[in-house]
Amino acid sequence: MKEPLSREAMATRVGIELEDGFYVNLGIGMPMLVAEHILPGRRVLFQAENGVLGVGPYPSEDAIDPDLGNAGDQDITLVPGACTFDSIISFGMIVGGHLDVTVLGAFQVSAKGDLANWKLPQRTVGSYGGAMDLAVGAKRVIALMQHVTRDGDPRVVTSCSYPLTAPQCVSMIVTDLAVIDVLPEGLLLREVAPGWTAAEVQERTEAPLIVDRVKEWKTI
Amino acid sequence: MAHDKIEKSCEEAVADIGDGASVMVGGFSGRGTPSNLLLALRARGLKDLIIIRNDASGGWKNPIDIDILLEAGQVKKVVTCFAVFGSPKKISALEQAVLDGRTELELVPQGTLAERIRAGGAGIGAFYTPVGVGTLAAEGKEVRDIGGREMLLEHALTADFSLIKAHRSDRIGNLVYRRSTCNFNPHMAMAAKTTICEAENIVETGEIDPDLVMTPSIFVHRVVHVPRSAS
Numbered sequence: 001m002k003e004p005l006s007r008e009a010m011a012t013r014v015g016i017e018l019e020d021g022f023y024v025n026l027g028i029g030m031p032m033l034v035a036e037h038i039l040p041g042r043r044v045l046f047q048a049e050n051g052v053l054g055v056g057p058y059p060s061e062d063a064i065d066p067d068l069g070n071a072g073d074q075d076i077t078l079v080p081g082a083c084t085f086d087s088i089i090s091f092g093m094i095v096g097g098h099l100d101v102t103v104l105g106a107f108q109v110s111a112k113g114d115l116a117n118w119k120l121p122q123r124t125v126g127s128y129g130g131a132m133d134l135a136v137g138a139k140r141v142i143a144l145m146q147h148v149t150r151d152g153d154p155r156v157v158t159s160c161s162y163p164l165t166a167p168q169c170v171s172m173i174v175t176d177l178a179v180i181d182v183l184p185e186g187l188l189l190r191e192v193a194p195g196w197t198a199a200e201v202q203e204r205t206e207a208p209l210i211v212d213r214v215k216e217w218k219t220i
Numbered sequence: 221m222a223h224d225k226i227e228k229s230c231e232e233a234v235a236d237i238g239d240g241a242s243v244m245v246g247g248f249s250g251r252g253t254p255s256n257l258l259l260a261l262r263a264r265g266l267k268d269l270i271i272i273r274n275d276a277s278g279g280w281k282n283p284i285d286i287d288i289l290l291e292a293g294q295v296k297k298v299v300t301c302f303a304v305f306g307s308p309k310k311i312s313a314l315e316q317a318v319l320d321g322r323t324e325l326e327l328v329p330q331g332t333l334a335e336r337i338r339a340g341g342a343g344i345g346a347f348y349t350p351v352g353v354g355t356l357a358a359e360g361k362e363v364r365d366i367g368g369r370e371m372l373l374e375h376a377l378t379a380d381f382s383l384i385k386a387h388r389s390d391r392i393g394n395l396v397y398r399r400s401t402c403n404f405n406p407h408m409a410m411a412a413k414t415t416i417c418e419a420e421n422i423v424e425t426g427e428i429d430p431d432l433v434m435t436p437s438i439f440v441h442r443v444v445h446v447p448r449s450a451s
Contacts, residue, residue: 066251
């Protein structure tokens with residue numbers, strides 16, 4: 001039986017989108033894996049909304065600086081050329097349109113690129129964090145998620161049933177089955193995971209997909 | 221001496237915070253969080269506090285958070301952007317207090333929260349932002365076309381007290397923050413009637429290079445020395 005792609009493979013695919021010189025914010029959770037999958041020869045500076053530009057790899061035990069972390073409270077290091085700053089400067093970068101890309105986790109993305117990622121409907125309380133700001137402010141929003149829920153329900157939907165983070169903000173969806181571009185005319189199925197067909201991806205997708213330009217899964 | 225703002229203890233520094241006070245609390249997760257001032261505040265046994273703070277989800281590496289006030293039943297309302305962690309398995313102290321009807325929650329997008337605090341400290345009444353348009357965050361708010369883009373009217377936030385943390389302070393209250401501990405601290409310092417700072421290091425006035433002061437002393441009213449080893 002064919003398997004969906006691993007988290008590593010999904011992160012690798014997103015990494016291809018991050019070009020030399022880009023400034024990028026990675027959301028908490030799976031998007032953070034993308035930092036380890038930048039193509040050789042490309043320099044990408046990662047922003048953390050708690051006030052860091054130039055997030056480096058995780059430190060070894062003896063190199064931890066308790067004053068230095070990312071927005072998920074993980075210990076981090078800084079790359080040469082990094083800087084730290086307050087929340088106003090940080091969200092000036094984000095809402096002011098200075099970030100080239102943000103990669104955000106998602107519960108649902110709609111055919112129009114609406115993003116829902118801050119609250120599960122069955123839960124009384126959710127967390128906006130910086131997601132609304134990132135979704136509205138970054139030049140390009142890539143949603144990274146599993147193609148279906150644990151129960152097998154599609155996450156790429158006609159219209160989101162979960163509360164929105166921002167309307168019409170996602171330009172690209174990367175899942176464990178597909179790469180989908182959000183275009184004015186609809187969702188373009190650009191790539192399918194190795195071994196999967198466009199029809200199989202459509203079966204697991206609520207929103208209609210444009211399938212006349214499907215290509216092989218892009219690898220490094 | 222008016223220009224020596226050093227207090228003897230965290231307890232003395234928070235002694236005049238009363239029931240129903242609004243309190244901003246600096247920090248992002250455990251970093252830059254004035255844990256020792258929070259412990260002293262909890263010991264006052266107050267009620268009906270209004271807490272304004274980036275994260276109220278608890279569960280970070282530093283266990284001393286506003287959770288300790290919520291668990292003690294001292295908080296009437298929380299204004300924050302992180303109310304819970306992603307996993308529904310973990311119920312935060314705030315989530316429990318909201319479910320029990322003990323505490324009111326005002327959820328604000330993070331950048332909007334920062335800007336509302338900045339505006340409050342700078343004498344700006346309100347501002348328009350594109351963040352939150354078309355979402356639950358827009359409920360009850362004026363939406364206006366600004367330069368061809370829909371934006372929400374958001375009002376400034378101020379507080380009776382701010383509890384903040386700095387890496388270094390001089391005796392007059394000029395502050396320096398280190399690495400990612402800066403976050404909300406400088407703006408909260410400006411937005412409260414009384415700002416109380418927990419500083420890891422105290423130096424003589426004049427020892428901090430004026431170019432390197434991150435929060436000017438005019439915004440800081442009390443400083444308590446809590447060396448890192450003691451915190």
